[in-house]
Amino acid sequence: MLRVDVITIFPGLFGPFLEEAFVEIARRRGVLEVAVHNLRDWTVDRHRTVDDAPYGGGPGMVLKPEPLVAAIEALAGEKGGARRARVILFSPQGGRLDQHRVATLARAPHLVLVCGRYEGIDQRVIEIAVDEEISIGDYVLSGGELPAMALIEAMTRLLPGVLGNPESTCTESFEGGLLEGPHYTRPASFRGRSVPEVLRSGDHAAVARWRADAARKTTRDRRPDLPSGRDTEDAAGKPPKRREREEQ
Numbered sequence: 506m507l508r509v510d511v512i513t514i515f516p517g518l519f520g521p522f523l524e525e526a527f528v529e530i531a532r533r534r535g536v537l538e539v540a541v542h543n544l545r546d547w548t549v550d551r552h553r554t555v556d557d558a559p560y561g562g563g564p565g566m567v568l569k570p571e572p573l574v575a576a577i578e579a580l581a582g583e584k585g586g587a588r589r590a591r592v593i594l595f596s597p598q599g600g601r602l603d604q605h606r607v608a609t610l611a612r613a614p615h616l617v618l619v620c621g622r623y624e625g626i627d628q629r630v631i632e633i634a635v636d637e638e639i640s641i642g643d644y645v646l647s648g649g650e651l652p653a654m655a656l657i658e659a660m661t662r663l664l665p666g667v668l669g670n671p672e673s674t675c676t677e678s679f680e681g682g683l684l685e686g687p688h689y690t691r692p693a694s695f696r697g698r699s700v701p702e703v704l705r706s707g708d709h710a711a712v713a714r715w716r717a718d719a720a721r722k723t724t725r726d727r728r729p730d731l732p733s734g735r736d737t738e739d740a741a742g743k744p745p746k747r748r749e750r751e752e753q
């Protein structure tokens with residue numbers, strides 16, 4: 506059972522996301538529990554203020570520390586104490602999220618996801634209450650809500666009993682650092698393009714070899730930076746041909 510608490514000033518963004526597809530299935534099966542909290546619930550002033558101008562000047566606003574630390578400590582306990590939850594802040598300064606990190610986090614009992622807005626959050630919140638910063642890529646978003654949903658969705662697929670067929674988890678992209686090859690469905694011919702004959706042959710071993718080889722080629726051609734994208738041999742044990750490198 507994975508418990509996730511989300512802290513945000515836009516709780517409404519999570520509604521439809523949590524009620525559809527695998528996330529909803531996981532919640533119904535009792536392997537995932539997600540609670541979304543409005544940061545303003547931890548403000549004490551009449552205007553429910555969550556932000557303030559940055560020291561040193563400059564554009565934009567910064568999330569002020571008092572409500573944020575109060576929210577995190579209410580949901581996760583104090584850092585360094587008997588805290589069982591892991592507190593994650595989404596930020597471009599964080600470590601890049603990848604499948605290995607997703608799998609590790611999906612095994613945690615309790616995550617508290619902090620979604621910033623505006624220019625960011627007061628640095629002291631990070632020092633006092635955050636365990637880890639995570640980035641979902643080198644581009645600038647307006648808030649941590651989409652990163653939180655990306656992480657929740659990626660973890661959900663890995664929870665026991667969510668994906669009917671457990672095999673589809675490990676053959677998909679990035680497990681083992683391998684991309685997938687192409688997929689086809691009916692019709693057998695579409696606008697003059699035919700499905701590769703081997704996929705319609707009924708020869709399961711030949712299909713498996715073709716898929717493994719296609720995955721290896723895709724990875725080598727498109728993502729040579731992935732571990733499986735380098736110096737790979739094909740199913741017959743032959744080293745890759747130079748011609749394959751120029752394909753595509």
Ligand code: 4HQ
Binds near residue numbers: 620642648652
């Ligand atoms: N942020 N990966 C939230 C991001 C981001 C990213 C910018 C984080 C704005 C308020 N988060 N602040 N990329 O762009 O995680």
